[in-house]
Structure formats: C-alpha cells, structure tokens
Amino acid sequence: MKLTVVGYWHGYPEKGEATSGFLLEEDEVKLLLDCGSGVLSNVQSYCAVTDLDGIVLSHYHHDHQADIGPYQYARIVNKGMGVEMKEATIYGHQDDQAGFSKLSYQNVVKSQAYQEHSPLKIGPFTFIFKKTTHPVPCYAMRIESRGKTIVYTADSSFFPELATFSKGADLLIAECSGYEGEQIAQYGHMTSEAVGQLAKQAQPTKLILSHLPHKGDHEQLRQEVAKHFFGEVTLARSGLQIRL
Numbered sequence: 230m231k232l233t234v235v236g237y238w239h240g241y242p243e244k245g246e247a248t249s250g251f252l253l254e255e256d257e258v259k260l261l262l263d264c265g266s267g268v269l270s271n272v273q274s275y276c277a278v279t280d281l282d283g284i285v286l287s288h289y290h291h292d293h294q295a296d297i298g299p300y301q302y303a304r305i306v307n308k309g310m311g312v313e314m315k316e317a318t319i320y321g322h323q324d325d326q327a328g329f330s331k332l333s334y335q336n337v338v339k340s341q342a343y344q345e346h347s348p349l350k351i352g353p354f355t356f357i358f359k360k361t362t363h364p365v366p367c368y369a370m371r372i373e374s375r376g377k378t379i380v381y382t383a384d385s386s387f388f389p390e391l392a393t394f395s396k397g398a399d400l401l402i403a404e405c406s407g408y409e410g411e412q413i414a415q416y417g418h419m420t421s422e423a424v425g426q427l428a429k430q431a432q433p434t435k436l437i438l439s440h441l442p443h444k445g446d447h448e449q450l451r452q453e454v455a456k457h458f459f460g461e462v463t464l465a466r467s468g469l470q471i472r473l
C-alpha cells in the first residue's frame with residue numbers, strides 16, 4: 230500500500246493546504262480517505278481526479294467532506310468533455326441519512342453504505358469500521374491489504390476500544406487536535422497526551438499525527454506523544470508518502 234497525506238489541518242485549511250484527506254493506492258486502485266477542504270485541488274499533485282476509484286468518508290463534518298460537491302462536478306465536467314473515467318463510488322455511513330443522501334450524484338458518482346464491524350472489500354483493500362467518540366457519528370477505519378494494515382482514527386476522543394481496534398497496525402494515522410493539558414476530549418478530539426496513550430497501547434510500527442491545530446509549534450506535539458510512545462512518530466505534512 231502507498232499512502233500520501235493530501236491534507237492534515239483541523240477545521241480549515243491554511244493557505245494552499247487542505248483539511249483531512251489521504252490518498253491510498255495499491256495496484257491501480259486509488260481511494261481517498263476523507264475529502265476535506267482543499268483536498269480536490271491538492272490531490273492533483275499525485276493523480277488525476279478522474280483516476281480516483283472513490284472516496285471513503287469517516288463522517289460528515291465539513292473538514293472531512295467539504296470537497297465532495299466539487300468532486301461530483303469534476304466528474305460531470307470531465308464526462309461532458311468525453312474523458313474516459315473509471316466508475317466512482319463514495320462510501321459513507323447511514324447514521325445520518327441527510328449526509329449519506331448527498332454522496333451519489335446523477336449518473337457519475339455512486340454511493341454505498343458501510344456498517345460497523347462488517348468488512349467492506351474495495352479492490353485489494355478490506356476495510357473494517359469502528360464508531361468513534363465524537364459529537365456526530367464518525368467511524369475509524371482499519372484497512373488491510375497483502376498482510377499490511379493502516380488504521381485511521383478519523384475524529385475521536387480517546388476510548389480504550391480505539392486502542393484495541395488500532396492494535397499492531399503497520400501505520401496508525403491519529404488525529405491530534407491539541408496540546409497536552411488542553412480540555413478537548415469533551416469536543417471529541419485527542420490531545421498529544423491522549424494519542425500517546427493510544428499509541429502506547431496499540432503499538433503501531435509507525436505513527437502519523439494529523440488533524441493538527443492552528444497554533445503552537447507542532448514539533449511540541451510530537452515530543453509530547455514521544456513521552457508515552459517510543460516508536461516512530463511523524464507529523465503529517467502535505468505530500469508525505471508512506472509505503473508499506
């Protein structure tokens with residue numbers, strides 16, 4: 230598997246950047262994990278929009294799905310120009326019917342629902358979903374392909390089952406929305422300290438910190454996580470690529 234960080238900002242994208250979005254590739258299959266603000270523009274540094282097989286959404290907060298509408302328009306514009314395209318599907322949960330109902334678009338984008346604990350096969354990937362602790366329904370993803378595993382926490386405060394769900398991943402992408410001591414669990418987010426506890430229990434081979442705050446020095450987040458977890462900790466940045 231190859232994973233590229235397309236966007237990693239919390240809430241809104243900084244200049245020229247994007248909120249949550251990760252390009253996942255294996256063989257010829259290309260999927261986006263979340264599609265936040267700025268993702269559709271920035272993903273084109275790595276592949277054509279028309280080459281995407283689809284998008285897997287964790288939840289319907291703007292910073293994870295703001296570019297769904299532009300993606301639908303990109304499909305219809307390219308179809309109108311006669312560009313050859315793969316079929317595309319957007320995968321989402323149905324806990325929020327209003328959110329799910331906006332995913333399919335005319336005859337250029339299909340939608341498909343996923344369910345917690347029910348494996349979903351997309352090309353070479355097998356996805357398993359786990360509901361997180363967040364103000365709106367949100368699902369973490371455990372993705373396996375050819376014996377390698379990526380876990381993406383999406384948005385969540387820490388809870389013990391999240392560590393069980395993330396156990397032994399080759400790569401854990403954890404949201405890290407605040408610094409040690411900040412009271413953000415009540416908003417359904419993790420501080421560096423919470424991520425440190427998560428990683429200490431889950432013991433991933435590699436850890437990427439994402440969903441980063443618009444303040445402070447992110448290097449401090451990395452150091453705070455490293456007090457609890459002694460493995461490899463990397464700050465997300467646009468264009469960061471991991472091959473597993």
Ligand SMILES: [Zn+2]
Binds near residue numbers: 367
């Ligand atoms: Zn959220």
Ligand SMILES: [Zn+2]
Binds near residue numbers: 249440
């Ligand atoms: Zn978010």
